[in-house]
Amino acid sequence: MSDYDHLSPTMKTVLDIISRSTLIIYALIAILLIVIALLTFFDAAYLILTIFSHENLIQGIVEILYVLLLTIIVVEVLETVTSYFRTGRILVRPILIAGLTAMVRKVLIINIEEMHITESIAIIGIIGVLVAGIYVLWKTEM
Template sequence: MQNRHVTTIINVLTNVTLAIYLAIAIGLSILAILSIYDVALLILDIFTADDMTLGVLAVLHALLLTIIIIELLDTVTLYFKTNRLQVTPILIAGLTAMVRRILTFGVEPVEAVDVALTIVAILILTVAIVYIGKQERGWGSPKTASE
């Protein structure tokens, strides 16, 4: 009897988790569509802007934000497909955010420490992406005699 209650509780919690992930996926999908719309508007604004460089920079920021949103949406989608949380898309979103931050360095005043910390963060994220990518490619594949 107690085992049945535990199973019921686990099933309810699993369904709640799936519902939350579904709500997040819907929200990220809406944000991605709105972000693409924003990029289109910013591209049109480039032609009427006084400073084309700032307009291009605004488009790049919006595009990178769109990529971050899509990577997060990809993480949720992969969770639905595999029932496992994939770390690589989250790391890629973090790397994209750091690149987006670097683009602002030429526009607004910044401390040397901020630049150094951003570069260190990019290096750490890159190493993590490579390391985890190697693990994910090797995970689940049968080892051959030569390995």
């Protein structure tokens, strides 16, 4: 017996249209994420090729890491969308990994001298929660 047997034929048709619309939107999002991932990857490759023309080598390396981490974030979000197509549900682990990567990216660009102690505590707390979430998911999948 289906969850939708009690619905009228009109309501079943409406739900079917909504489901198909959702899949189309997810497919469009996946295409845009692929384009963004490729653009950020090529940007990182360009930055690597031009690293020695940068005034400050360390700053250039940080910029490369910044772009590469952005690429990883986009790929993890894309993995969430593709896993939805495979399984029909949203997986939490790629979202947590993308969040953790975003926080590492934030730490790389922060100027420590200008940061307030509350911001530091918040960032440490967020990173701790994300790591704990990833660990709990890893343990439950074993």
